[in-house]
Amino acid sequence: MARLDSLGQFEQLVLTAILSLHDDAYGVTIHTKVQELARPKSVLLGAVYVTLDRLEDKGFIASWLSDPTPERGGRAKRCYRLEALGERALQESAVTAKRVWDGIAEVWGKEWAKEWGKRWTRESN
């Protein structure tokens, strides 16, 4: 099997946003979702475009233009979907992130991991 390009942190966020948005993944919704995932950091819409282009060049995502809609001033949306290669890259990243998490929890203790887990759950709610 061919080796995949490794994903940067921002690329992981964008791919996760596309994955969770299903059929509604386009510039504005992806930006909103990435902002949500990256908080408290703010994310520029332009940075999302640059990353989407790069991910498309790598073959991780595919895009197409939808029909124009009035709420966008009669402009079309560019919708994105995850390709098989992108799904694999995201899976690999998630597994690596899990290993990092386990490694840290092993050193800093399970209590620390539980505390952070609770804090994240509170934040997401």
Next chain:
Amino acid sequence: MRAAPPRMIETILCLLIPPACREEVLGDLYESCDSLGQYIREVLRVVPMVVFSRIRRTADSRVLLMQAVALYLSFLGAAWQAGNTFLLQDSILLRLAIPPAWVVFGVILDDAYAIPGRRSFIKQMRGTVLGLAFAYLSQVAFSVGNLIPHLPLNIMFIGSAAGGLFSIGLRYLFPSVIDRPAGAGGPALWLKYTPQPLRTAHELAPVAKFLAFVSALAFIGGQLGGQLLAMALIFASILFAIVREWRRRWR
């Protein structure tokens, strides 16, 4: 956005945003902004990044470098032909690099702002012609503003004619990334073509090595056999590099 942005701003935006991504970027800006102030702020932050991203996708670093070297050598040759004393002037090698830099800039801009899918004979030379126009305008600005001594007109004519032909010729050998028909509909030869977009620094390492090799060759040639041998060695190595790159890409 509650109200539509002023027509003038949208017209300027249409000119600034590359056509390949204009539709979705304008739509996203319209949808995500609530006020005109926010719209303008967002435009100022988004447009440079969109243009940069488009340039990164469409610029072919190795072909651009080949064009730059061919253009520079053309201007250098024109200056050499104008007489040996001309090449002894202050910072002349740097001044000779200004027109080729403009041409490369023109080619990069033309690629980024080209409409995908529209292929034509004239389009292949448009970037070079645009760049040459920039180069002549810069020389006019230099002569009017008296900032940097401008190049004599005969050097500009000979250099731009020879360099322009080389640049257009290279464009025919290595067409732009956006001119490549995508998908199964494209001819087999086109589907084999692998462009080299501007990426990380380590991908430009072979280019740097080649430049170092050519410089060393030119220096040794110059020491052993004079200017003529140095120029011949440079031309031969560039020709070799072009043929090698062409064969590699169309293999």
